[in-house]
Amino acid sequence: MPQYRHHILVCQGTGCLSSGSTGVLNSLTSEVRSQGLKQQVRVVKSGCFGFCMQGPVMIVYPEGVFYTQVQPDDVPEIVSSHLKQGKVVERLLFKDPETHKPVQEFDDILFFKRQKRLVLKNCGAINPENIEEYIAQDGYFALAKAVTEMTPEQVIEEVKKSGLRGRGGGGFPTGRKWEFAKGAEGEPKYVICNADEGDPGAFMDRSILEGDPHAVLEAMCIAGYAIGSHQGYVYVRAEYPVAVSRLEIAISQAREKGLLGERLFGTDFFFDIDIRLGAGAFVCGEETSLIRSIQGLRGEPRPRPPFPAKEGLWGRPTLINNVETLANIPQIIRHDGDWFASIGTERSKGTKVFALAGKIHNTGLIEVPMGTSLREVIYNLGGGIPKGKKFKAAQTGGPSGGCLTEEHLDIALEYDSLLAVGSMMGSGGMIIMDEDSCMVDVARFYLEFTRDESCGKCTPCRIGTKRMLEILTRITEGKGTEKDLNDLENLAQVVRENSLCGLGVSAPNPVLSTLRYFRQEYEAHIHDKYCPAGVCQKLLAYEIDPERCKACGLCRRECPTGAIKGAPKQPHHIEAEACAKCGVCLSKCPFKAISRGPGSRRPEPGLPAEVAAGGDEARVHPDSGSSLVH
């Protein structure tokens, strides 16, 4: 039996027959024979493909090339070009009048067009597991330039000129950090890449390491050259397995190519990089804790000074830069500092990568020039809020940051403007909240995070975050008092001013900023026992729709507190006082008669409405209280 190289299906359906496919079939059969392909090509008559408008049609396998409107005259070309030389006859391919030309070229897609992708340039464009693809995108040319054409001082000068500031959150000028590390006495020196990204909802560094690991390695080499170090460490979370494995591959490929190791580019400079895995403690993103962790000690901060640039890893001068900061370096060196400084704003240069999460259409990663407005990010890049809901707030800087509200939509995203309104740039996590988000609950969420992640070394953070969380929990459970609100504010100040490291210092930020912009929500929880967004479980009201209730009694039997009352064949009802808001009834009701909602604003129990509302007169006559209710 012959092994055919091609099968050709020629449609012999009614439609194609009427447009002349018999002629095409005959022509094809004879052409195949005459061009000596009989043993290699099998022509098959097939049924209708359903593409009668474009007939006669044929399909060439194995590729599956689909030719339309084929005329007998076209057949010789198909045989000689496609079947013999493997070149598809482009002019006979199907053309969709609508989608063919106005194709969305990658760079035309507004999502990408509106970004300025420097750091993310290679992410999604090259194979991170193949060093040659990185090199093809000008990779390692910056390192070559630095070690063969520039002095360490010149490298630092370019970085200083670029105005690059630390992308990990603090925004310290990178060039100055390098300068300190270079000037520090002691040998050996170390370069550390901080890839301990821990903010909930932030994944910028992970994406860079996964998509373009060589950019970070190249930058570390350049930093090593600039400060006089020969060993780098990437401290990366073990929870980033893909990033870790790509880093491992990248390091071994760079060593193979001689881009890490001895005598780089024929010079005397040598540099190597190793990976150190973190175990997922948030505090290890703080540089002194990170250093202790690399040394195998408990991950905890120590007071600064001395700064790591002077006394870091193993007590030696150490330069620590965040992943995104480093990823900017090769391009700064390849172009120059002025080029970089032309992007962004007066005091914040370059671009910033943000991770969009929460109530936003395009959950994902974007990179924009510093100074881009929040509105641009949320609406033009993030695609706005899903389901037509209203924007309420954006949390930047994760658990260390604060929230931006509607009034800040036109704020320029840069270090100083964010600090001015009580938030911070942070590492670039941005969580969007809509009208369904309760800001007290949001603050509680972040406090729970920092309480859990506090290392426990210093008093204000260890006990302060715990006490703040206790107060916030009380408020969200409807047990808060006016004193709690006052205590919370005082406590936030104490924790912020007196903690040992950045974790504690910034832990109260979500509370302080939600208090600043959404105080009325706190007050609603406290005074009215009401959660306006309908989020706080303990403040929700459960109701039975009498129309839908079939009086089956299931909810009554399941209710753990016996809050549901009702007789057979009579619609049941829930006694609000007894209800523990566990939600069992809701999940059990077969008729969907039970609903949950924010309920209505309730006065504090036992007090007349006027008292709860702050009426002074009623407070004068507390005895008359009960008679005033209802």
Next chain:
Amino acid sequence: MDSVQELEEIRSRVLGEKPGRILISMGTCGLAAGANSTLEASRDELAKRKLTGWDIVQTGCLGLCDREPLLVVEKPGEARVVYYGVNDDRARQIIANHLVNNYIVGEWVLPSDEGTQTS
């Protein structure tokens, strides 16, 4: 690596002529959305159709984590096309239509206004 020339040689070799490339976003988000099976299906389909010369490149995240798996088709001299939500079935169809028949499957192409506010 002894000299910049070596780097330059690699660069020009990699950038040489090719029928085209398929890029599949395989960051953590892509992997979570099933990019691995997109990759396997694409490889399988290319082999089945004997489309040698085409490279499949695993890349990092493009930023649209919500639309993963993303697959980009690059043909020299032609538009770079981004497909979203590419499961293995879509991957096979994209290869048949776009690579073989130069027919862009508009339905799965990331719309150009992606990122503008949706009403």
Next chain:
Amino acid sequence: MVHLTIDGRSIEVPEGTTVLEAAQDLGIDIPTLCYLKEVNVIASCRICLVEVEGSRSLIASCSLPASEGMVVRTHTPHVLHARKKVLELLLSDHPFDCLTCFRSGNCELQTLAREMNVHGLQWEGERNVFAVDDLSPSLVREPSKCIRCRRCVTVCRDVLTVSIYETLQRGFDSVAGPAFNDSLQDTPCITCGQCILVCPTAALHEKDDTDKVWQALEDPDMHVVVQTAPSIRVSLGEEFGLPQGELVVGKMVSALHRLGFDKVFDDCFGADVCIMEESTELLSRLKGEGGPLPQFTSCCPGWVKFCENFYPELIHHLSSTKSPQQIFGALVKTYYAQKAGISPEKIFSVSIMPCVAKKFEAARPEHQDSGYRDVDLVLSTRELARIIRMSGINFADLPDEDFDDPMGHASGAGVIFGASGGVMEAALRTLSDKLNGYEMEESDLEKIRSFNELREAEFKLGDRMVRVAVARNIGEARKLCDRVRNEKAPYDFIEIMACPGACVGGGGQPIYSNLDKWSLQMDLRRSRARGLFQSDKEKKYRKSHENPHVQRLYEEFLGEPNSEKAHELLHTGHKARPLYTCEGSFAGDKVEYRHHREDQGWAH
């Protein structure tokens, strides 16, 4: 030198000086809690905060290096408010049982709360409650009282190299404790009790055995005898407001008589006997008989346990001679019982020690060579002070009294046992007399008396040179042991005491609640040692073998040093110990506890 201004006053200090130290030089007292000079400078408690001009937030002064032109303010209303609020937070996670607490009256936290004028807490909430670990015969750990200052961690790890403690868990749940929060009993804790001395609260304290002494004193059938270690006579006065290191031996004996002890003996007598035995043993080792060199002293129970735990291969270097306490105990129930005509089962033998490891030593199962428990009860200096106070004795005004016969008289050599280098010196005094026929020069002996670093010396004894070394604490002992193990320690005789400065600085000694200056502590230890050497000088006999009471003991009872009888009663063996045991006898798990806000008081 750098110049800075603190509270408007200028000062010049050497580079590297901290702001806290500079302030102390100016007589400005910045309160601290976690700070322990040169040992624990971790800036964790946030009490020593100060305002520095140009700085956004307050800064912990303990770890802040003074820099040129710095302007510091230490007691502004802002600083005071911050300190007070931090302290309130600390107190909100602390049991309020001050009335019944071990450290009531000299608790650093309590003192600070009083100084900072705290009269109520702004924030209350859940507190950490942990089970109490009292399984060790020496130490009790009450983690609920731990304020996470970590002094125990650093002292045990960095000074003593025993490393029992580490911070467990993290955040609000964190606490300092042994691995897995196991009982100290299941760890290689050497029970030295240095952690007790540095603990600012009662999270660590000695096991209190005062009830047992009252029971014995109350029993009319019991003949209660007591021996007092050398160091008690130079530290007990401090508990009653007398100057540090003052020699109060007469008052101490007088107090013990008044408490109702039938006989008050001097443990230094046991020390003299110890020297007789130990120096004889050394002589035979020098002759190549009876064991390897160097010979280690074995009178410190913390060191003995350290060796058994960490260097089991070196236990044959340990002198087989018991400690003075156990020698004394064995003799009380044999020699003394026989002499006094009292049945040993009717004798209750108490010892007063500057040490909590001695409680562990007395409880070792092998120490019953008299046929009974050789020492029935060990009290620390602090416990003795406690029972004196309970009895309403006005210590400072007591007349001097003498120890009782026949075991109450010691040579000066026995007395200096309490100071670092003392055991070595006592042995050398006797050996020089015996082998050289002349006394050693005081100036030669100074070499081993200093309190600093590892001391080494070489002495001519008979026809050979003998090389000796004295380790100032167990951390140095570890280095020495490593050298001995690697055969790089060319010594014949090594004195090792676990506690810095030896027994004068023992874990059972008085605690100072302003002990945030480790160097001051060393001064304290030195002044106590001076007291001992002063007592030594005043003694009629200054060498153990010249003590007529010791001579009589050998004549009447033991025969020769290292005789068969001496071996039976005064020598012991040592055994290798596992580092960690898994007895599973203690569950130190956190007890879930919620403080109810409705409560007016502080429920426990």
